[in-house]
Amino acid sequence: MKRITIGRSSDNNVVINHNMVSRYHCEIIQDANGIKIVDLNSSNGTFVNGKRVYGATFLNYSDNVCVHNIPIRWQNYFVNSQTFNPSKKTSNVLPVILGVLGGVLVLIATVYLLVSYSETNNNQSVFAEEIRIGMTLNDINNINNTNVVLQYSPKFESELYDINSFNYYLVNNTTAVIIKNNQVSEFCTWDSHYYTSNGLSVHSTLGDVLEQYSTNMECWYDVTSYNYISMRYESLFYLYDKNSCISFVFLASQFTSQQQAAIIKTGSLRNDVGGRVYLSKLSYSMLQSISSAVSVSWIAKYNCSQPKQPTNQTSRTYQSTPKNVSNTPTLRQESFYIKFGDSDSFELSDGTKIRASLTSFGLGDLTLNISWTGKTPTKLSWRFDGYGMKPTSNTIYSKKNGNTYSINEYVFFDWTSNSPEVRGVNFTIYPISENDRKYER
Numbered sequence: 495m496k497r498i499t500i501g502r503s504s505d506n507n508v509v510i511n512h513n514m515v516s517r518y519h520c521e522i523i524q525d526a527n528g529i530k531i532v533d534l535n536s537s538n539g540t541f542v543n544g545k546r547v548y549g550a551t552f553l554n555y556s557d558n559v560c561v562h563n564i565p566i567r568w569q570n571y572f573v574n575s576q577t578f579n580p581s582k583k584t585s586n587v588l589p590v591i592l593g594v595l596g597g598v599l600v601l602i603a604t605v606y607l608l609v610s611y612s613e614t615n616n617n618q619s620v621f622a623e624e625i626r627i628g629m630t631l632n633d634i635n636n637i638n639n640t641n642v643v644l645q646y647s648p649k650f651e652s653e654l655y656d657i658n659s660f661n662y663y664l665v666n667n668t669t670a671v672i673i674k675n676n677q678v679s680e681f682c683t684w685d686s687h688y689y690t691s692n693g694l695s696v697h698s699t700l701g702d703v704l705e706q707y708s709t710n711m712e713c714w715y716d717v718t719s720y721n722y723i724s725m726r727y728e729s730l731f732y733l734y735d736k737n738s739c740i741s742f743v744f745l746a747s748q749f750t751s752q753q754q755a756a757i758i759k760t761g762s763l764r765n766d767v768g769g770r771v772y773l774s775k776l777s778y779s780m781l782q783s784i785s786s787a788v789s790v791s792w793i794a795k796y797n798c799s800q801p802k803q804p805t806n807q808t809s810r811t812y813q814s815t816p817k818n819v820s821n822t823p824t825l826r827q828e829s830f831y832i833k834f835g836d837s838d839s840f841e842l843s844d845g846t847k848i849r850a851s852l853t854s855f856g857l858g859d860l861t862l863n864i865s866w867t868g869k870t871p872t873k874l875s876w877r878f879d880g881y882g883m884k885p886t887s888n889t890i891y892s893k894k895n896g897n898t899y900s901i902n903e904y905v906f907f908d909w910t911s912n913s914p915e916v917r918g919v920n921f922t923i924y925p926i927s928e929n930d931r932k933y934e935r
Contacts, residue, residue, distance in 0.1 A: 497523050510566075514564075519561050622665075625683075630676055668684055713733055713770065715732075717746075730744065743790065753784050828922065830920075834917055834918050842923065852916075872924060873891045
């Protein structure tokens with residue numbers, strides 16, 4: 495029997511360095527009855543042909559396996575996987591044959607395992623590397639073990655501008671592909687195995703990017719870019735290299751409110767408009783703080799003939815005067831991030847502030863405290879950034895008190911892992927209608 499473990503911890507046979515992968519995510523076992531995958535109670539699941547599996551599941555050679563949403567070429571781990579069938583019955587002759595070939599198979603399988611492991615650590619992509627600008631959709635479909643799904647972005651409307659919806663193709667849940675004139679004009683990937691030619695990946699820090707491209711980068715801040723991972727519009731920062739036509743994309747929620755304000759100020763921008771920013775105008779201490787703390791969310795490759803400013807293929811119509819002009823500030827959807835052990839205050843678009851803290855007394859407990867009072871009914875969604883916590887996310891609805899709406903919540907829970915890793919919590923404020931507000935939770 496041969497066993498291969500897969501996970502984020504360095505002592506696995508196959509290491510996938512991604513924060514959505516559990517330390518010991520799953521294992522693949524080969525015996526005389528076939529090859530099966532066993533999910534090790536991972537937080538974000540193991541998927542076979544798009545369906546989440548629990549416990550042990552036998553694999554066919556053509557099966558597409560994903561750890562969370564990261565595809566793995568498990569067939570490379572076992573050279574003779576085609577000869578194994580879950581329904582195959584063994585005979586008395588098999589042990590003799592296996593005894594003769596066992597040593598050879600183990601040697602060859604070990605070589606394949608080392609090659610596969612080396613691919614993970616030597617900057618080789620699983621799927622995204624095979625996608626090229628100018629490919630047709632048929633070319634992508636012909637890549638081995640690809641799953642291509644047509645997706646639509648929602649229409650975005652605000653008081654300042656309208657953005658039309660657009661369609662794109664999602665490849666193996668790790669890469670979004672834009673097709674223009676029947677050819678790939680842009681693809682964006684968050685594949686953890688994808689690396690640029692100079693070794694940058696979605697896990698690289700902002701400092702890593704600036705070190706490679708410091709003299710050639712264009713910096714953009716856009717509050718209405720489409721996030722292909724969350725499938726909604728969010729605030730994003732882009733660093734664009736003119737020579738390679740590559741953008742490195744960072745979620746604005748990764749930056750603290752102070753960091754966002756400092757960056758926006760460099761370009762004399764507004765929180766709700768965006769545009770060109772100038773990182774060179776940041777203080778040394780601020781640049782150092784964001785360079786080490788913020789990592790690439792995804793990498794986008796463009797057709798060099800396309801406009802350089804990131805628009806995500808949307809059509810944006812600016813209003814000369816805002817719709818429903820009012821002297822009263824309005825609340826829009828906003829996302830924030832607080833690190834474990836910190837307390838912070840974030841100013842919302844309507845001028846009010848939300849206060850949040852994420853602390854622990856060191857006794858196996860964790861407390862998330864969020865409070866806010868304003869004039870708009872809201873809901874607040876939060877999600878832990880870490881491993882070993884349960885529940886990992888929830889939604890809180892505002893309570894009505896006279897003419898105001900408030901959220902004042904303490905969330906307590908215990909570790910569910912012996913060695914939890916908690917980095918912080920993401921939370922998003924959504925303005926909602928009075929009818930959508932839930933009085934009882």
